Amino acid sequence: MKVVKFGGSSLASGKQIEKVFQIVLSDMERKVVVVSAPGKRFAADHKVTDLLIECAEQCLLNLDSRELYERIIERYSSIAKELKVSDEVIKDIEDDLLGRLNGDKSQPAEFMDLVKASGEDNHAKLVAAYFQQQGVEAHYVNPKDAGLFVSPDPGNAQVLPESYDMLYALNERSGILIFPGFFGYSKEGKVYTFSRSGSDVTGSILANGLKVNLYENFTDVDAVYSVNPSIVGCPKEVKVLTYREMRELSYAGFTVLHDEALVPAFKAGIPVQIKNTNNPLAPGTRIVSERDNTNGPVIGIASDHGFCSIYVSKYLMNREVGFGRKLLAILESFGLSYEHIPSGIDDISIILRENQFTASMETEIKNRIEIELHTDEVVIERGLALIMVVGEGMRHNIGTTAKASKALAEANVNIEMINQGSSEVSMMFGVKEVDEKRAVRALYEEFFAAVTV
Amino acid sequence: MKVVKFGGSSLASGKQIEKVFQIVLSDMERKVVVVSAPGKRFAADHKVTDLLIECAEQCLLNLDSRELYERIIERYSSIAKELKVSDEVIKDIEDDLLGRLNGDKSQPAEFMDLVKASGEDNHAKLVAAYFQQQGVEAHYVNPKDAGLFVSPDPGNAQVLPESYDMLYALNERSGILIFPGFFGYSKEGKVYTFSRSGSDVTGSILANGLKVNLYENFTDVDAVYSVNPSIVGCPKEVKVLTYREMRELSYAGFTVLHDEALVPAFKAGIPVQIKNTNNPLAPGTRIVSERDNTNGPVIGIASDHGFCSIYVSKYLMNREVGFGRKLLAILESFGLSYEHIPSGIDDISIILRENQFTASMETEIKNRIEIELHTDEVVIERGLALIMVVGEGMRHNIGTTAKASKALAEANVNIEMINQGSSEVSMMFGVKEVDEKRAVRALYEEFFAAVTV
Numbered sequence: 001m002k003v004v005k006f007g008g009s010s011l012a013s014g015k016q017i018e019k020v021f022q023i024v025l026s027d028m029e030r031k032v033v034v035v036s037a038p039g040k041r042f043a044a045d046h047k048v049t050d051l052l053i054e055c056a057e058q059c060l061l062n063l064d065s066r067e068l069y070e071r072i073i074e075r076y077s078s079i080a081k082e083l084k085v086s087d088e089v090i091k092d093i094e095d096d097l098l099g100r101l102n103g104d105k106s107q108p109a110e111f112m113d114l115v116k117a118s119g120e121d122n123h124a125k126l127v128a129a130y131f132q133q134q135g136v137e138a139h140y141v142n143p144k145d146a147g148l149f150v151s152p153d154p155g156n157a158q159v160l161p162e163s164y165d166m167l168y169a170l171n172e173r174s175g176i177l178i179f180p181g182f183f184g185y186s187k188e189g190k191v192y193t194f195s196r197s198g199s200d201v202t203g204s205i206l207a208n209g210l211k212v213n214l215y216e217n218f219t220d221v222d223a224v225y226s227v228n229p230s231i232v233g234c235p236k237e238v239k240v241l242t243y244r245e246m247r248e249l250s251y252a253g254f255t256v257l258h259d260e261a262l263v264p265a266f267k268a269g270i271p272v273q274i275k276n277t278n279n280p281l282a283p284g285t286r287i288v289s290e291r292d293n294t295n296g297p298v299i300g301i302a303s304d305h306g307f308c309s310i311y312v313s314k315y316l317m318n319r320e321v322g323f324g325r326k327l328l329a330i331l332e333s334f335g336l337s338y339e340h341i342p343s344g345i346d347d348i349s350i351i352l353r354e355n356q357f358t359a360s361m362e363t364e365i366k367n368r369i370e371i372e373l374h375t376d377e378v379v380i381e382r383g384l385a386l387i388m389v390v391g392e393g394m395r396h397n398i399g400t401t402a403k404a405s406k407a408l409a410e411a412n413v414n415i416e417m418i419n420q421g422s423s424e425v426s427m428m429f430g431v432k433e434v435d436e437k438r439a440v441r442a443l444y445e446e447f448f449a450a451v452t453v
Numbered sequence: 454m455k456v457v458k459f460g461g462s463s464l465a466s467g468k469q470i471e472k473v474f475q476i477v478l479s480d481m482e483r484k485v486v487v488v489s490a491p492g493k494r495f496a497a498d499h500k501v502t503d504l505l506i507e508c509a510e511q512c513l514l515n516l517d518s519r520e521l522y523e524r525i526i527e528r529y530s531s532i533a534k535e536l537k538v539s540d541e542v543i544k545d546i547e548d549d550l551l552g553r554l555n556g557d558k559s560q561p562a563e564f565m566d567l568v569k570a571s572g573e574d575n576h577a578k579l580v581a582a583y584f585q586q587q588g589v590e591a592h593y594v595n596p597k598d599a600g601l602f603v604s605p606d607p608g609n610a611q612v613l614p615e616s617y618d619m620l621y622a623l624n625e626r627s628g629i630l631i632f633p634g635f636f637g638y639s640k641e642g643k644v645y646t647f648s649r650s651g652s653d654v655t656g657s658i659l660a661n662g663l664k665v666n667l668y669e670n671f672t673d674v675d676a677v678y679s680v681n682p683s684i685v686g687c688p689k690e691v692k693v694l695t696y697r698e699m700r701e702l703s704y705a706g707f708t709v710l711h712d713e714a715l716v717p718a719f720k721a722g723i724p725v726q727i728k729n730t731n732n733p734l735a736p737g738t739r740i741v742s743e744r745d746n747t748n749g750p751v752i753g754i755a756s757d758h759g760f761c762s763i764y765v766s767k768y769l770m771n772r773e774v775g776f777g778r779k780l781l782a783i784l785e786s787f788g789l790s791y792e793h794i795p796s797g798i799d800d801i802s803i804i805l806r807e808n809q810f811t812a813s814m815e816t817e818i819k820n821r822i823e824i825e826l827h828t829d830e831v832v833i834e835r836g837l838a839l840i841m842v843v844g845e846g847m848r849h850n851i852g853t854t855a856k857a858s859k860a861l862a863e864a865n866v867n868i869e870m871i872n873q874g875s876s877e878v879s880m881m882f883g884v885k886e887v888d889e890k891r892a893v894r895a896l897y898e899e900f901f902a903a904v905t906v
Contacts (some may be wrong), residue, residue: 243768244799251771251798263768315696315716318704321790325781337774341794342872344879345704345841346697388798399862401871406859409852418854418880419795420871426797427871 001171002029004216005181005203008039008047010277011123014082017130023218023280024176025136032170032210034181034203035127037119038075048075048119056115059101060108072097076126089129093122109154113193117183120199124180137175143184146170148205150184150192157184157192159205159264167209179206200261204272208264215265217257218277224249224285226300227444231437236448239283240291241299248390248426249302262287290392297393297400298447303440305385305433307339308354309417310365313347314375323373324348330368334361339386340428342419349417351430354382384416385436389443390426401427403446411442454624455482457669458634458656461492461500463730464576467535470583476671476733477629478589485623485663487634487656488580490572491528501528501572509568512554513561525550529579542582546575562607566646570636573652577633590628596637599623601658603637603645610637610645612658612717620662632659653714657725661717668718670710671730677702677738679753680897684890689901692736693744694752701843701879702755715740743845750846750853751900756893758838758886760792761807762870763818766800767828776826777801783821787814792839793881795872802870804883807835837869838889842896843879854880856899864895 006020024030037048051072058065077090097118105111124140131138147166150157163184170177181199183191194201200217207215223237224246241249243266250257257274265272266289275284317323324341331338331350340351366378394400401420404427408415417430431439459473477483490501504525511518530543550571558564577593584591600619603610616637623630634652636644647654653670660668676690677699694702696719703710710727718725719742728737770776777794784791784803793804819831847853854873857880861868870883884892 247768248798260769266768315700315719316713318792319790321788322781322785324791324794325778325785328775328778328781332775332778335774337772338777339771340796341777343793344872344881345701347878398865398867399858401868402855402858402862405852405855409855412851414851415854415873418871418873419797420868425800428797 001212002214003032003207004030005034007219008036009220012039012041014079032177034179035124036199056112083130085129113154114191117191120180120182124178128178141177141179148184152186164209204261204264207270208268215272218275222276222282231440232444238285240286244425245390246287249300297397298391300390301443303387306354307384308382310350311379313377317346340419383433385433387429388426407442407446413439454665455667456485456660456665457483458487460672461489462673465492465494467532485630487632488577489652509565536583538582566607567644570644573633573635577631581631594630594632601637605639617662657714657717660723661721669726671728675729675735684893685897691738693739697878698843699740702753750850751844753843754896756840759807760837761835763803764832766830770799793872836886838886840882841879860895860899866892
C-alpha cells in the first residue's frame with residue numbers, strides 16, 4: 001500500500017484534480033490520498049491558505065471579511081463546476097467556513113489555526129466528492145475520527161506518538177481514503193496546524209502509522225536536481241538519495257520537501273518518492289535509508305545566503321572549561337539558534353542566519369560577550385553564504401576535499417570557512433555572498449560536468 | 454632594556470653558567486636575568502626540581518629525605534666549586550632548604566610549592582654570587598620584595614594585575630638583577646608556583662612589568678622549526694612568527710615555550726626572542742604581534758595525537774535552540790574540556806583529548822547524551838590525530854586549502870575532519886593516528902620543500 005500526497009498546485013483546478021484522479025486510479029496500491037488546499041493556478045494567483053490567513057486576520061480585527069470569504073468559496077465552486085460535482089458539497093463548505101469564522105476568537109492563534117486548516121479539510125471533501133461522482137469508492141476521512149492527535153502548539157503542532165497506533169486502523173477501511181493534510185486535533189478536540197507546508201508532514205505520519213511500502217509525494221517538479229537550476233542550467237536529476245542527504249540539501253535551499261516531513265517516514269524506514277503530477281511517468285527521486293554509491297561521492301550541491309558570523313578570540317580560550325557553553329548560553333538568551341561553530345585554538349566562530357540577528361541585538365550581544373567572557377576580540381561579519389557539498393559517498397573517499405577546494409581556488413573564490421564533521425555526509429564551505437554563484441558553478445563543474453568531457 | 458631568561462639546561466653546570474655570564478655581559482641591555490633551577494647535564498641526569506618534588510613527597514610521608522636533600526645540595530656545591538664561588542652561599546642554600554623542609558606540612562600542596570620554588574630561588578642566589586665574584590654589580594632579587602604577587606593556587610598560580618606596577622620599580626635598581634623564576638608570593642606572604650616550566654612565565658611578567666623592548670628566552674635549540682624534526686629531517690627554521698602562530702603550533706606539540714608564558718608579553722606587545730645558550734650567535738626565532746608574509750602562507754605544521762571524538766546525530770538537531778549548549782554542559786559536568794566542535798546540519802562532533810576521557814566516563818556520558826538529548830546516534834571514536842597547518846598568510850590566500858588537501862589525498866590520507874575558523878590563522882585536519890606522520894610529511898613537502906625543487 002502507498003500513501004500519496006498531492007501539493008497545492010496539483011489540486012489548484014478541476015483539470016489538475018482530473019490528473020490526480022488518473023494518477024491515483026492507475027495504481028491499486030494508492031489507497032490513502034493526502035490533499036493540500038488549492039494552490040496557485042498561475043504565477044499571480046493566490047493560494048487558498050493565504051486567503052484564509054488574511055480572512056482570519058480581518059475577523060480578528062473586526063474588519064469586514066466578506067469579500068475574502070467569497071473569493072475563497074469561489075475557488076471551491078469554480079473547481080466543483082469544472083468537475084461537474086454537485087452543489088451540495090459547496091453548501092457544506094460554505095457552512096463549515098462560516099461556522100469557523102463565527103467561532104471563538106478569545107484565543108487568536110487557535111482561531112487562526114482553525115480557519116487555516118479549513119483549506120485542506122474542505123478540499124478533501126471536494127476531492128472525495130469528485131472521486132465518488134466518478135463511480136469510485138472514496139471517503140473523506142476526518143483526522144479526529146482517524147486519531148491524528150497533535151500537541152496544542154498553534155502553527156507548530158507536533159504529532160503525538162499514540163497517533164501512529166490509532167492511524168493503523170485506517171488499514172481496515174474500504175475504498176480510497178481522502179485525508180486532509182496540514183493539521184490534527186489536540187486531546188481536547190481543538191484543531192492545530194503543523195508549520196507551513198505541513199501537508200507533507202501529514203503524509204509522512206500516515207505512511208508511518210499505516211506501515212505502508214512507499215510514501216509518494218506529488219509536486220510540480222520532475223525530480224530533485226543535483227544543483228539549483230537557477231544557478232546551473234539543466235542540472236543532473238537525482239534518482240536516489242538518502243534521508244540524510246536530502247536533509248543536508250534542503251537545509252541550504254533545496255525546498256522540494258518540508259524538512260520535518262521526512263521524520264516519521266525516516267523513523268519507520270519508509271522510502272519517499274518525489275514525483276510530478278504534471279509528468280507522472282517521469283521516474284522522480286526516491287529518498288531512502290541507504291543507497292549504493294555508484295554515482296560518485298557527491299550527490300548534490302546546495303547553497304544559501306543570509307548568514308553572518310560572530311568571531312570571538314581570546315588568548316588561551318582553549319584552556320577554559322565552559323567557555324563555549326557560556327558563549328552559546330548568551331546567544332540562547334536572545335533566542336538565537338546557531339548553525340555552525342568552527343573553532344581554532346583560541347578563537348571560535350558562530351555562524352547564524354542573519355534574519356534573526358538585528359542590529360540592536362548585535363551591539364548588545366557583542367557587549368555581553370566582551371564583558372562576561374573577557375574576550376580579546378569580537379568581530380561580526382555579515383553577508384556570508386554557505387555551500388554544502390553533499391553525498392554519503394564522501395565518507396571514505398580520499399580526495400573529495402582536495403577536488404572541492406581546488407575547484408574553488410581555480411574559480412578565485414576565497415574559502416572563509418570549512419566545516420567538515422566526522423559524519424562526512426557533507427562538507428560545508430563558507431564564502432562571501434558575492435562569490436556564492438561562482439562557487440556553486442565551479443563545484444558542479446568539478447563533480448558532475450567533468451565526467452562528460 | 455631586555456629581560457633575559459635562561460632555562461634549566463642553560464644553568465645546569467658551572468660551564469653553562471659561564472656561558473650565561475658571557476651572554477649577559479655581551480649586551481648592556483640585558484639587565485634582568487631570570488633563572489631556572491639547575492636542569493639536566495646529560496640525558497640520564499635529574500633536574501633539581503624533580504629531586505625537590507621527590508624530597509617534599511618523602512617529607513610528607515614522614516620518610517627519610519636525607520639522601521635526596523644531600524643530592525640537591527651536592528648539585529649546588531658542585532657548581533659553586535666549578536665556578537670557585539665562596540662556600541658561604543652554599544651555607545645559605547643549606548639553611549634555606551632545611552628551613553623549608555622543616556616547615557609547616559599541614560597544607561601539603563602549599564608545602565610542596567614552598568620546597569619546589571627553592572630550586573629557582575637558591576639558584577638565583579648562586580648565580581648572583583658568581584656574577585659578583587666576577588666583579589660585576591649583580592643582585593639577587595626576592596620576588597616578594599619586588600612585588601610579584603600571585604593567586605593562592607598551588608602549582609597553578611596566576612599573576613595578580615597589581616604586580617605589573619610594582620615590578621616597574623625594578624627599573625630604578627642598579628646593576629644586573631638576578632630574579633628567580635617559577636614562583637611568586639600570595640598577598641599573605643606564602644610561596645606559590647606557576648605550572649611546570651613556569652620560569653618562562655616569570656620572564657614574561659617581568660618583561661611586561663618593566664616595559665622592556667625585548668624578552669629573550671634562552672633555551673637549548675637554535676630556533677623554532679617549521680615542523681617536528683623527529684618527523685621531518687632538517688626542517689626549515691622559523692625566523693619570525695606571531696604570538697597567534699606560536700600558540701597554534703605549541704597547541705599541537707611544539708613545546709619550545711610554555712603556553713601561558715606568552716600572555717603577559719603578548720598583552721604588552723613585547724617581542725619574544727627564542728635563542729640558544731649553546732649557540733648564542735644563531736639568530737633564533739622572534740615572536741611578534743605582526744609580521745610580513747613574505748615567507749608564504751604557511752609558517753609551520755604541527756601535529757599531536759591522543760584525541761577522540763564524540764559524534765552525535767539527531768534528525769532536525771539544527772532546529773533545536775540550546776542543543777549545543779546542553780551537550781557542552783554535560784561534558785562540563787564531568788570536568789572535560791573540548792578542543793573542537795565541527796558540525797553538520799543534524800550532527801555535531803566534539804573533539805577532546807583522550808587522556809581525560811576514561812572508559813567509565815565514556816559509557817556514562819554516552820548514556821546521558823542519549824537519554825537527556827534524545828539523540829539518534831552517539832559514536833565515540835578514539836585514536837585520532839590533529840594536524841595544524843599554521844600561518845597568518847593563509848587568511849586571504851586562495852588555494853591553501855586546495856594545496857593541503859591535495860597533498861593529503863596524494864599521500865593516501867583520509868581526512869576525518871576539517872575545521873577552519875573565520876580566523877584562518879590555522880587549518881586543522883583530523884586524521885587517524887596511523888596516518889599522522891605520513892600526513893605531516895606530505896604537508897611539509899607541499900608547503901616547504903616543493904619550493905626548492
